[in-house]
Amino acid sequence: MAKEIVSARPEVSAIIVNWNGAHHLKVCLPSLWSQSFQRLEIIVVDNGSKDDSAEVTRGFRARWLPLNRNAGLAPGLNHGADRASGDFLLFINNDMRFDTAFVAALLEPLKQDEQIFATDGMQFNWDGTQRGHLAARLVREQSAEPSAAKMVPGLYFYQQEEAEKSPVFMGSAACMLVRRSLFEKLGGFDERLPLGYEDAEICWRAWMRKWRTVYVPKAICWHRISSSGRSPEGMRMNFVGIQRGRLLLSTKLLPLRYGLITWLSSIAALGKDVGGLNWQVAIDRLQVLAQTAVLIPQLRRERKEIFRDAGTTPEKHLDFLLRLTTQR
Numbered sequence: 001m002a003k004e005i006v007s008a009r010p011e012v013s014a015i016i017v018n019w020n021g022a023h024h025l026k027v028c029l030p031s032l033w034s035q036s037f038q039r040l041e042i043i044v045v046d047n048g049s050k051d052d053s054a055e056v057t058r059g060f061r062a063r064w065l066p067l068n069r070n071a072g073l074a075p076g077l078n079h080g081a082d083r084a085s086g087d088f089l090l091f092i093n094n095d096m097r098f099d100t101a102f103v104a105a106l107l108e109p110l111k112q113d114e115q116i117f118a119t120d121g122m123q124f125n126w127d128g129t130q131r132g133h134l135a136a137r138l139v140r141e142q143s144a145e146p147s148a149a150k151m152v153p154g155l156y157f158y159q160q161e162e163a164e165k166s167p168v169f170m171g172s173a174a175c176m177l178v179r180r181s182l183f184e185k186l187g188g189f190d191e192r193l194p195l196g197y198e199d200a201e202i203c204w205r206a207w208m209r210k211w212r213t214v215y216v217p218k219a220i221c222w223h224r225i226s227s228s229g230r231s232p233e234g235m236r237m238n239f240v241g242i243q244r245g246r247l248l249l250s251t252k253l254l255p256l257r258y259g260l261i262t263w264l265s266s267i268a269a270l271g272k273d274v275g276g277l278n279w280q281v282a283i284d285r286l287q288v289l290a291q292t293a294v295l296i297p298q299l300r301r302e303r304k305e306i307f308r309d310a311g312t313t314p315e316k317h318l319d320f321l322l323r324l325t326t327q328r
Contacts, residue, residue: 059263
């Protein structure tokens with residue numbers, strides 16, 4: 001049976017974007033209500049589910065905010081944040097469960113230091129046999145670490161195990177607690193990123209204002225990683241999200257050479273799609289290229305304003321974030 005909502009005003013608002021995830025919510029929601037920290041509210045923002053997610057959510061006394069369409073992750077998270085009551089916003093996925101001290105562990109550094117923008121938790125896979133998300137490290141050379149992944153051409157990241165709290169260049173929107181006042185000053189997640197890169201983008205901008213993101217290894221959760229992306233529609237959304245994210249992030253926030261090579265790589269990949277007769281992939285990639293190209297003038301204006309206000313340059317800020325890896 002779900003716990004009653006506490007009478008005191010919630011200090012932490014947990015925000016979950018859901019899409020046909022009723023079976024996940026049956027595990028996720030009671031895990032949240034079992035937290036040692038109890039000044040908590042739970043908000044489920046729904047992206048047009050066709051299952052019984054609404055009944056499950058209400059059965060566990062969480063707030064149900066239907067969008068009646070699949071608006072994407074970043075718009076859904078912003079919608080939940082706009083309607084949240086807490087001073088801190090916990091962004092999590094629906095396919096997760098949590099250690100009872102998860103929220104308390106994430107909240108502690110934020111209460112101690114007002115210059116921390118976000119705290120980031122440690123994710124195990126569902127059966128606890130592997131650590132899926134640790135301290136995110138940014139590098140120029142592709143790492144031999146099994147977790148290494150391409151951010152954009154020429155920039156990579158990997159997961160580094162740390163025993164103590166550690167500054168990181170980004171947190172994961174699947175297990176990240178942010179200070180609401182700073183989140184609002186940043187304008188929330190960039191809603192032009194439908195799925196993927198929204199967390200890296202906002203943490204990138206927060207660091208420009210000296211607002212830190214900190215990895216907290218004692219904030220433990222378990223994640224059915226990529227479970228929502230296993231359907232054909234989910235895989236297609238993930239593909240589109242990654243392509244859009246690379247183009248937008250590199251154009252908006254990275255040194256010009258990274259933007260140029262990212263666009264050229266995407267165009268070359270489109271040629272390979274067509275040559276290989278991968279028509280659906282080619283159509284999706286072409287649409288992403290076209291839709292993002294229209295945004296270039298706006299992104300360039302935003303870029304100029306962001307770096308002017310921060311008093312730095314894309315090159316200097318990238319070097320700073322890279323040093324978080326070498327100076328830990």
